[in-house]
Amino acid sequence: MLSQKKIASLGYCRRCINQVYHVHLERQDVMVYPSVYECRKCGMVRNIVAEVPFFRRWKLFLAHK
């Protein structure tokens, strides 16, 4: 499972989290930082995922590398 703490420390955009962890987080599933940043994975300036709200976290149970 992908933990909340892990997500916050990744600094990845949603697309990269989906790709790396094989999950399907959609735009409405995540909270992003108020500004855009460079994703640590793909290097693109995007909305970086800060948090997944509690009621969406079940999706993270399916996460794996």
Ligand SMILES: [Zn+2]
């Ligand atoms: Zn990315």
